[in-house]
Amino acid sequence: MIIDVHVHLHPTEEVGKMVVEMIKEKHGVGYYSYGTPDDYLKDMKAANIDKAVIVSFAPDNQLKNNNFWTVAITRPGKNQSAKYPMFIPFISVSPNMSGRKPVEELEHKLKWGMRGLKIHPVAQEFAPDDKMMWSVYEWLVKHDLPITTHSGVNIDCKSEFGEPKRWINVLDNFPDLKLILAHLGNGFWDQTLEIAEKFPKVMFDTAIAISYINAPTTLDDAEAVDLIRTIGSERIMFGSDYPWVNPAKDIERIKSLDLSEKDKRLILGENALKFLNLNKS
Numbered sequence: 001m002i003i004d005v006h007v008h009l010h011p012t013e014e015v016g017k018m019v020v021e022m023i024k025e026k027h028g029v030g031y032y033s034y035g036t037p038d039d040y041l042k043d044m045k046a047a048n049i050d051k052a053v054i055v056s057f058a059p060d061n062q063l064k065n066n067n068f069w070t071v072a073i074t075r076p077g078k079n080q081s082a083k084y085p086m087f088i089p090f091i092s093v094s095p096n097m098s099g100r101k102p103v104e105e106l107e108h109k110l111k112w113g114m115r116g117l118k119i120h121p122v123a124q125e126f127a128p129d130d131k132m133m134w135s136v137y138e139w140l141v142k143h144d145l146p147i148t149t150h151s152g153v154n155i156d157c158k159s160e161f162g163e164p165k166r167w168i169n170v171l172d173n174f175p176d177l178k179l180i181l182a183h184l185g186n187g188f189w190d191q192t193l194e195i196a197e198k199f200p201k202v203m204f205d206t207a208i209a210i211s212y213i214n215a216p217t218t219l220d221d222a223e224a225v226d227l228i229r230t231i232g233s234e235r236i237m238f239g240s241d242y243p244w245v246n247p248a249k250d251i252e253r254i255k256s257l258d259l260s261e262k263d264k265r266l267i268l269g270e271n272a273l274k275f276l277n278l279n280k281s
């Protein structure tokens with residue numbers, strides 16, 4: 001069982017090309033694909049990935065539409081089965097989004113089958129511990145739904161909103177929040193370890209931090225194994241950050257680490273299956 005918990009998808013090749021090219025031009029970050037659902041499906045088959053969590057987000061004025069598209073492609077139609085039942089839709093909200101208030105949007109998309117929330121405090125420009133977000137965390141705890149947050153350095157710019165320590169106040173107030181810190185804290189390793197120790201329920205994804213690509217924050221083999229052993233393999237989930245990364249190569253890298261077969265199984269899929277309640281889907 002392999003589950004990729006960190007996948008961005010784009011509705012069309014044109015949109016995908018625009019997004020990845022813009023980021024490449026602005027930040028000098030290369031990409032692997034334009035990231036349409038069919039592109040990813042091919043990669044899923046090639047890498048034996050069973051399920052993927054869609055954690056796309058969009059600018060505030062397009063967020064609502066993007067959420068609608070994300071849930072729509074994973075939902076069965078009136079007389080037809082879902083086109084992409086292997087995708088687990090997370091939606092995104094932001095305090096400044098157009099069209100709906102964050103909790104209203106969550107309520108609305110719950111009926112459409114959303115399975116969790118993704119936020120990117122750096123790109124969406126808000127502090128995760130801003131009190132404006134309290135009603136969102138309260139709602140998630142009430143519905144026992146997970147939240148993935150970007151954490152750590154974003155592309156090439158550091159931001160205080162991405163620092164894992166910004167979650168301490170949130171977790172003190174919402175100890176049952178099912179939080180996934182993406183990228184293992186991407187560069188802020190001391191803060192990652194502090195959170196891991198203080199809040200044993202928090203989970204982490206490997207995207208960029210443990211990858212075949214060589215980003216400034218990518219860990220080498222010894223560092224990756226050390227971090228996994230310190231936090232515990234039962235708290236870490238494989239995520240690729242597709243379409244910037246080829247998931248097959250990330251899986252190969254994780255399989256090559258000096259870890260037990262059991263540790264690798266947990267990281268590559270079993271932890272996600274349990275934490276995200278995917279057995280029923």
Ligand SMILES: [Zn+2]
Binds near residue numbers: 006008207241
């Ligand atoms: Zn990402």
